[in-house]
Amino acid sequence: MSDFANTPNPPYFAVIFTSNRTEGDHGYGAMSDEIEALAKEQPGFLGVESVRDSSGYGITISYWESEKAIRDWKQHTQHKIAQDKGKAEWYRNYKVRICKVERDYERSF
């Protein structure tokens, strides 16, 4: 069981990152934790939800206040280093979708 990102009332923005990992770690675990910690410090960061299954298929969604916050994070130096490592070693393939969240609701039982 994991928490949901504690996002504010819409509208806000989401980056959906769907990916397939390569075999082996190649430094992924450590840098992934570091990059997530760094993302949380960025202006406009709202939260993250992430799941990966045992086959290496995963979805990570980060939530942001604005499209500018998303663009700024994409250009962050340490994040760019991680993006290059991702292309070279960590991912077989990935797809990124930038979205505007228009409405949301949740239920607990």
Place this chain on the structure above:
Amino acid sequence: MSDFANTPNPPYFAVIFTSNRTEGDHGYGAMSDEIEALAKEQPGFLGVESVRDSSGYGITISYWESEKAIRDWKQHTQHKIAQDKGKAEWYRNYKVRICKVERDYERSF
């Protein structure tokens, strides 16, 4: 390794469903497959990406041509039966976000 939803050029729409499952199956596996097959037949359905980890935490994203297609699917009789089962038996909690996908890109290595 799993495929990405083969979505068209943006804009299109996404429903992000983040959830925690209860313990045990309670008919979830069979009905989940049935509902996914039914979703694929709906007007405006574009694709689905879904991951759940061993803790029961999962993200399912369905993609749609329009907000009307999303509303129509939410009101579909068999889907409403599944939603009720979900509330009663399958989920501890869930969060739903309805989004407009504004841009996307993908990479394969």
